[in-house]
Amino acid sequence: MPDVSQTAPIALLVDVQSGQTLLSQNADRRFIPASITKVMSAYVAFELLAAGKLSLDQEFAMSNEAAESWYRTGSTMFLEPGEPVPVDLLLKGICAVSANDGSIVLAEGAAGSVEAWVAMMNATAQKLGMRSSHFATPNGWPDDGQTFTTARDLEKLAKAMITSHPEYYATYFGQEGLRHNGFAQANHDPISGIIDGADGIKTGYTNQAGHGFLGSAARDGSRLIMVLGGIDTEQRRATIAREFVEWGFAGFERRRMYSTGDQVATARVQNADQSSIPLISEQPINVVMPTDYTGDVTLNVIYEGPLKTPIAQGEKVAELEILVDGLPPARVPLTAGETINRAGTLQRIFNAFQSWIS
Known part of the structure; x- marks a missing residue:
């Protein structure tokens, strides 16, 4: 069993098909998800797409008001104010390069305002049984602790997304990166393209939250979901995530x-x-x-x-x-x-x- 007691303050590994928890440390402790918040924004968008309330070719643009706060702020897909951008591209920016600007443009365009979008995020969290989570932004930008979650809640979110919207999940998560407006960026996902069967999901980092990761991988008909939180360095997060997945598959046998x-x-x-x-x-x-x-x-x-x-x-x-x-x-x-x-x-x-x- 991986020793995460000192290196990963929060850790959870769950087998999706059985629902069994293979490893858990502080899985119900609240923590700040940072950019992992964007997974909830993506899930809300997937729900709207599936319900026919949003379409991938629908175009939204960054308003001048949004640009004042979010023009090239933090992780960005380099949107320009007034630039019409289809939902498909916004989701690619959000899921592949953690676009703060893309998250805001999608929220305002699809819900009419950031506040309305955040309300949808919280309603969705309650529907999924994420009882220890609250969202105050679409992108996880620091908000004095108003946005928080737990590893157990994030596992519920990931499972719902993967099982309810497998095509959208495969399309937008686990991709290598994004090129837009002349800027090429790589995905910071530490397992996709490196670990056999890994296909996402999302990293998060702020000075207050440390380094976190919500990840998943599938092999031979089985799927694992992992959550890591509060890790001190990006490299340590990558090492733990990779070891975690390999142990989750190699250390257990599965009987149908x-x-x-x-x-x-x-x-x-x-x-x-x-x-x-x-x-x-x-x-x-x-x-x-x-x-x-x-x-x-x-x-x-x-x-x-x-x-x-x-x-x-x-x-x-x-x-x-x-x-x-x-x-x-x-x-x-x-x-x-x-x-x-x-x-x-x-x-x-x-x-x-x-x-x-x-």
Whole structure:
């Protein structure tokens, strides 16, 4: 196991398919994400694109008011005031070269104001269950600690982005860099193009926050998400990130338990014309265990039952708990395998009678 106790004040490594935490240090401690904030801006944009409320060829321009604060301020994609720029290019600037100016132009153009965009960021965070996060800027610029998050919350954000918007994720994250207005810049991502299977996500740095990284890599059908925070140097961040990923793949074996669409179990149903409903895996489920592991693996189906109708097919109604000695418990959602409507009066009377005599 990598020794991050002294070198990475905040560290988290999670296997996406199983939800298992492979390593955790201060994963629930709040910290300043700096430019990792831009991942939330990108996710909000992906959500708008998927909903048809934003298009990649839509063009926005830097206003004179925005230029007063953000013209070539910090990380930049060298936008000029009044220059029409398509959303596609703004996202490339935000995701590849951490463009502060691009983040502001996208926020103002898509939401009407930075304040409205930030409100969308925070609403999205709550929807994703990021209970210990708050955003006050679209780009993570220092704001006296108003923007904060945790490693656990960032892992939720990364997982949602990768699983809900895989095409946008692959298009905009993990790219080598960007050339715009005569300026060529490289991506500072310490693992993409270096570590096999690495494809993002975003670095962050301020004097107050130190060096942080939200990263991901996929190999042989498995994906890891890592979060690092509070590291003292850029080089140390790169070294730890690379070691982290390699250990996450090489130090564990993965056993496929269920494929997408497999029936995992059944759950009892109340007031329906049938007594149970199949529970389906909505994704491949692997159990991750240390290499040469000889301990126990326990799988438990957890739900509040009997389930109440109506239930729609595909609705999340239960969880599969995975227990491996030495690792924290993990849970994977299970969905209803079919639609079940509420039973009629006669059926409910019959069900009650059956329950009584049994």
